[in-house]
Structure formats: C-alpha cells, structure tokens
Amino acid sequence: AIQMTQSPSSLSASVGDRVTITCRASQGIRNDLGWYQQKPGKAPRLLIYAASSLQSWVPSRFSGSGSGTDFTLTISSLQPEDFATYYCLQDYNYPFTFGPGTKVDIK
C-alpha cells in the first residue's frame, strides 16, 4: 500500500497567516491526490481534487500544488473558519490511503 505522510502534524497560527501543509507519497501517484477538511465532530469535506483543483464551495485563499510524490496545501490568509484538521488522500491505486492529518489551531 502507498504510505502517505503529512507535515507538520499540527500547527498554531493566527488569523491572516499564510499556512502551508505538505503531503508526501511513498511512491509516485501522478496528481491523484485530494485534500479534505474536517472540523471537530463533523465529516470530512472535499477541498481540492487532482492536487490543485478547488471544489466549487472552496474560497480562493486555498490552493493546492504538486505531482508525483510531493504535494502542498496552502491557505494564503487563514480565516477563523479554517481552523480544522486537514487530510490528504491518494486515489492513485488500491487501497486508497489517507495521510495522518494536520491539525491547524489558533495561536
């Protein structure tokens, strides 16, 4: 199975900060990577698919990049509603695997 790692595992940031989260795959996965946002007690929501395509509801302060093994999720100006845990998911091959998550909380 493809192993997904994320860094950092958690971070503290202030409203308005630029935040970058990294996801790395143990082998190349083209751009078959999605980012999901999960708030406490809620289901995950799709933010980004195909590494860099924003889902329709997602504000433009979110962006994704990468291909192959290294990917990033960037929030250009953190807003109060962005405090959550973010997971990457590879759907390149079976079994689909998630990263361990990055928790973004308030500094």
Add this chain to the structure above:
Amino acid sequence: QVQLQESGPGLVKPSETLSLTCTVSGGSISSYYWSWIRQPPGKGLEWIGYIHYSGSTNYNPSLKSRVTISVDTPKNQFSLKLSSVTAADTAVYYCARVVEYSYGSRWFDPWGQGTLVTVSS
C-alpha cells in the same frame, strides 16, 4: 443536492457482525461508486472499500477477509457488513459518494455525517 445518511446499531458485541446502511437522497444511487470510511476516536481516516452501483467492489486488503459491501438500488441504499469485530473496530463510520472525474481519478464527496459504532460486551 445529494445527501447521505448512515444508520445501524451503535453498539456491537465482540466477535459479532457490524451492519450499517447508507441511504442516499437527492439523487440516484445508479451512478458513481459508493464508499465506506472509518475513523477511530481521536485518530485518522481509513478507507474500508467501495461498490459500484453495478455491484463490483474493491476492499482494503487489511479488512478484506471480514468486509462485505452491497448495494440495493431500488431502495437507494448501500450497506456495510464487518464480521468478527473486536474493540479495534470501534470507530465513526462514514459513507461517501465517489466520483470518477477522470479515468482512474476520483474524489469523495459528499460524505454522510458519520455514525459511532462501539464494540463492547
């Protein structure tokens, strides 16, 4: 818009079979793939498997010997059965729609709200 809702017992005894159903509303199940994902309390997400509306399935090898996912198109539902459960199967179980937006490329959206299943005697 499409909505998903999980249902089933919240408590299952060890060695028994966990059974959950996901009801799809606002759209037909007769398209797309439909998946189950779980999340142990305080931990990360694990993909369990998925089913195409035609009935073809793919399971996580870590659970494959114990998992069955089935679809009931007239009822617009799909189901999960996980046999021989232990405390390690205690988790929030989510169902989700899987959209193949390009050949071999997918996204998971939307998700159900999730249901906590506790394995305990």
